[in-house]
Amino acid sequence: MSKSKNNNSILNFFKDYKIIFLYLFLIFPFFKPPYFEYVYFIDRIYHVWFIVSSCFIYYLCLKKRCISKLSILTLILSGILLLSSIVNNVFSISTIKITVEMFTITLLATYGIKYNLKDFLEAIIILLGIFIIINFITFFIFPNGLYEDPSTHNLSSNFLLGLDNVHIKFFICYWLAYYTKYYLTKKHSKLGLIVIILSIISILICKSATTLVGAFIIGIYFVLAKFIDKIKFVNVISYSISFVVAYIGIIFFQIQKYFSFIIENILKKDVTLTRRTEVWKRFFQLIKNKPIWGYGILSTDDSIKIIKVAHAHNQILQVYFQGGIFAVIIFLIILFITLKELHKHFNNKLAKVYSVILFSLLIMGLAEVIALRHLLFILTFCYSIKDIINNELNNKVDIK
16 A cells, blocks of 8 residues: 555656656757867767757747747858858757757747746756855865866866856856746745855855856945836846947957056956957957858867967957857847847846846856857846746746
């Protein structure tokens, strides 16, 4: 009798959480911790898992005809990057995977937000929460790092989630999902708050300047939210203008030299932002040679051999370098339509939080490059703000 009850309990458990398990299965390949790329067996499993997951996502989206304007634009951007790689003779299986990931993750996020927001959020929180906890533990078990990344030659900074300035993309995706869940339920999770605290401590341990700046922007907003939300000129437009001014000032006029005290004494960096200004000059020269199609998606090894660095250390410049003028135009259009949606719903608290998160990402993107699939994942949440708000208004969400 007890065995029968136990079996029924297990069956009921899987029945109640089957959609969460499905999303865990679908999401997992898109958030592979960088460390797993250096474990051959796990890396091979991920490749197969990614193909199966992608096929299932396409099936679900075709069945419901679920595709957004952002997804279509992402498909165009992926096609441009793929074509650029073919034109430049750097086409590979890896190129296909990177471009397919970009498009597929927007489909997954669009579908999850529209049809199973509760379970989709839970799956993100569970998966990334586990990664963040394990990554935090590796700081103490492996103080000298888990592996050596050829692109950095920095053994001590590479843990489960990769190099110190890579961790933030996992953290922000977690924060985004957790806050969305809190916004819809008005309930905090003790474990969720612990994970957030661990992620903040991780940032302080790693001391990546760009990550500290991005986290500081988000942190300041949450500390002063009641005051900031009352200031009318703090909105999507002011965020956008601030970013454009910062971009032109830092990339073209190097105004950071006027803030040497903050950069050198607080962030412990030099005014060249660890030679990033030299890298940007080099990339501008390269782009002038191939302004139309760019250079395609280079592997890390090829990038280091040809241009001495893994990437441009600037999000927009990296897109321009890889796909030329057409790619950067589509990328900017994606940003524009996303900001437009946030602006439309800015009277909503969730839109305010999403706007701050996106602004922090753009500011970090001045000196770093976030993987496009993860940036597009976050952009899809921002673009789908209307669906999330409607979900709340229709009382369709019931997260326990």
